Amino acid sequence: MTVPLETSVSESKATASRGGVFDVQKVRADFPILGREVNGRPLVYLDNAATAQKPAAVIDAIDSYYQTYNANIHRGVHRLSQLGTQAYEEARGKIQRYINASSTREVIFVRGTTEGINLVAGSWGRENLRAGDEVLVTHMEHHSNIVPWQMLCQQTGAVLKVVPIDDRGRLDLDQYEKLLSDRTRLVSVVHVSNVLGTINPVRRIIDSAHQVGAKVLVDGAQAVPHFSVDVQALGCDFYVFSGHKLFGPTGIGVLYGQEAILEAMPPYQGGGDMIKSVSFDKTLYNDLPYKFEAGTPHIVGTIGLGVAVDYLGALDAVAVARHEEDLLRYGTELLESIEGVRLIGTADEKASILNFVIEGVHAHDVGTILDHGGVAVRTGHHCCQPVMDRYDVPATARASLAFYNTRGELDVLAGAVREAIGVFRS
Amino acid sequence: MTDLRELYQQVILDHTKKPRNFHEMANATHHAEGYNPLCGDRVTVYLLVDGDTITDVSFTGSGCAICTSSASLMTQSLVSKKIDEATQLFGTFRDLVMGNVEADQTIDELDRLAVFTGVREFPMRVKCATLPWHTMKEALTGGAATISTE
Numbered sequence: 034m035t036v037p038l039e040t041s042v043s044e045s046k047a048t049a050s051r052g053g054v055f056d057v058q059k060v061r062a063d064f065p066i067l068g069r070e071v072n073g074r075p076l077v078y079l080d081n082a083a084t085a086q087k088p089a090a091v092i093d094a095i096d097s098y099y100q101t102y103n104a105n106i107h108r109g110v111h112r113l114s115q116l117g118t119q120a121y122e123e124a125r126g127k128i129q130r131y132i133n134a135s136s137t138r139e140v141i142f143v144r145g146t147t148e149g150i151n152l153v154a155g156s157w158g159r160e161n162l163r164a165g166d167e168v169l170v171t172h173m174e175h176h177s178n179i180v181p182w183q184m185l186c187q188q189t190g191a192v193l194k195v196v197p198i199d200d201r202g203r204l205d206l207d208q209y210e211k212l213l214s215d216r217t218r219l220v221s222v223v224h225v226s227n228v229l230g231t232i233n234p235v236r237r238i239i240d241s242a243h244q245v246g247a248k249v250l251v252d253g254a255q256a257v258p259h260f261s262v263d264v265q266a267l268g269c270d271f272y273v274f275s276g277h278k279l280f281g282p283t284g285i286g287v288l289y290g291q292e293a294i295l296e297a298m299p300p301y302q303g304g305g306d307m308i309k310s311v312s313f314d315k316t317l318y319n320d321l322p323y324k325f326e327a328g329t330p331h332i333v334g335t336i337g338l339g340v341a342v343d344y345l346g347a348l349d350a351v352a353v354a355r356h357e358e359d360l361l362r363y364g365t366e367l368l369e370s371i372e373g374v375r376l377i378g379t380a381d382e383k384a385s386i387l388n389f390v391i392e393g394v395h396a397h398d399v400g401t402i403l404d405h406g407g408v409a410v411r412t413g414h415h416c417c418q419p420v421m422d423r424y425d426v427p428a429t430a431r432a433s434l435a436f437y438n439t440r441g442e443l444d445v446l447a448g449a450v451r452e453a454i455g456v457f458r459s
Numbered sequence: 460m461t462d463l464r465e466l467y468q469q470v471i472l473d474h475t476k477k478p479r480n481f482h483e484m485a486n487a488t489h490h491a492e493g494y495n496p497l498c499g500d501r502v503t504v505y506l507l508v509d510g511d512t513i514t515d516v517s518f519t520g521s522g523c524a525i526c527t528s529s530a531s532l533m534t535q536s537l538v539s540k541k542i543d544e545a546t547q548l549f550g551t552f553r554d555l556v557m558g559n560v561e562a563d564q565t566i567d568e569l570d571r572l573a574v575f576t577g578v579r580e581f582p583m584r585v586k587c588a589t590l591p592w593h594t595m596k597e598a599l600t601g602g603a604a605t606i607s608t609e
């Protein structure tokens with residue numbers, strides 16, 4: 034019998050281009066949702082930082098799992114369980130290769146970035162932090178990379194310190210170096226800011242932290258959708274990201290951790306799958322990575338995520354990067370050319386995220402008017418209230434781009450922004 | 460585009476740009492702060508109540524056009540209302556923006572507040588329109604929100 038796993042993407046489907054010319058229309062055809070209309074207009078989906086759309090290959094893999102081999106994993110001798118287990122573990126291997134972890138034992142499946150950070154805080158943090166120790170985060174962190182550390186500091190008496198940012202949205206690295214000391218146990222930093230778009234120099238941040246003996250967690254939620262990440266080259270101790278922002282399903286994410294560190298950490302949750310044997314006298318925990326995967330996992334999510342990274346791996350990374358750079362440059366120029374529009378987040382090293390405010394028009398009204406024109410953007414504080422406070426704005430509108438977006442869509446965005454201004458000038 | 464214009468009616472735009480009764484009230488008998496964490500709308504509503512009659516209303520804060528204009532128009536429509544009339548008006552207003560009643564059934568009672576009829580086509584914006592009203596109700600009923608007049 035052949036394994037009914039449609040978990041790898043055929044070359045013809047995903048290979049939009051080789052050798053530098055990026056055929057965006059061909060790529061768009063891989064994403065069924067991009068063909069729909071909203072309010073009678075073609076959908077212009079510019080909310081990719083919130084969640085990305087899914088290629089047909091991912092949707093089909095989910096369908097195929099439920100249609101043909103749904104079963105629980107790691108616990109049945111029957112055929113379907115074996116197929117499910119195999120697909121699940123294959124997905125782990127795909128992720129391991131995608132981020133260049135040195136072993137599948139270093140790839141822990143979690144619900145998403147948020148759970149990954151909470152796992153590290155709850156397990157590593159509780160074990161290693163004492164009163165007076167310091168945890169360093171930055172002013173541009175997502176709430177999910179602030180609150181777990183605040184909670185941990187409350188429990189342990191450790192102190193949370195914040196690296197400031199400048200007016201363009203860059204980290205103040207001098208201050209960072211000054212804040213580092215032998216009290217610093219952990220630095221937890223976002224790789225790419227979901228609001229400002231800033232790509233932080235994490236390699237340098239990690240090296241400095243290691244010099245004082247601190248561990249480093251990198252929140253890669255917004256990095257992996259834009260460029261490939263090599264965790265060994267970075268040298269980070271932990272790296273976390275969410276599947277749904279990486280063109281995969283919701284409810285699945287990855288915590289990468291260096292094996293020796295994970296090995297020394299106590300389990301995060303107790304239950305089935307994370308044990309070798311249980312008695313009322315003594316329970317033996319399972320080996321990595323299962324020690325951190327208690328209970329029935331999100332099997333189909335994992336399989337879907339594996340297919341998503343297959344899909345991405347088959348794209349021409351250089352062409353994708355050039356296309357996104359072009360979109361960023363084009364979109365920046367367009368928005369800056371509109372009177373009354375101010376971009377927030379203008380670092381040189383930036384991913385394709387355009388975050389803006391319009392003078393005299395509240396972001397929430399911008400969102401409604403844009404939606405009316407079929408344009409989906411995010412408005413609000415983007416789970417980054419400290420960033421909003423830093424730039425003294427109650428809310429912003431954010432267009433976050435993916436490789437399937439086009440210049441034409443940015444023209445539609447600019448038109449809708451002009452319309453919003455028009456409504457409020459009239 | 461017609462329903463966008465229905466949402467952003469001239470009266471709404473006017474009250475957004477020039478909110479009425481937009482100030483703190485030193486001698487307020489009641490006040491409360493309302494916050495919508497989803498979009499960052501923030502309003503503080505101040506009321507001066509004499510017996511069971513509202514004699515003055517004002518607000519401060521920052522929010523979107525729907526929230527700001529709703530607060531502004533609310534302050535105008537509450538003056539000289541009895542407390543239970545104000546609560547009742549809130550109920551009718553909420554029904555209107557949620558699409559539970561037709562505007563023509565309530566137009567007399569709501570008077571100019573009927574300009575918010577268009578909100579029903581934008582379910583994500585209902586909270587913007589009702590935030591000032593929730594805050595007003597909180598100010599009148601919430602014990603902790605009552606301030607002393609020194």
Ligand SMILES: Cc1ncc(COP(=O)(O)O)c(C=O)c1O
Pocket residue numbers: 082083144145146147148175177178223225226227252254255275416
């Ligand atoms: C930078 C960053 N970190 C963390 C998160 C949280 O991700 P999730 O909600 O998938 O756990 C997000 C997503 O909103 C994000 O953009």
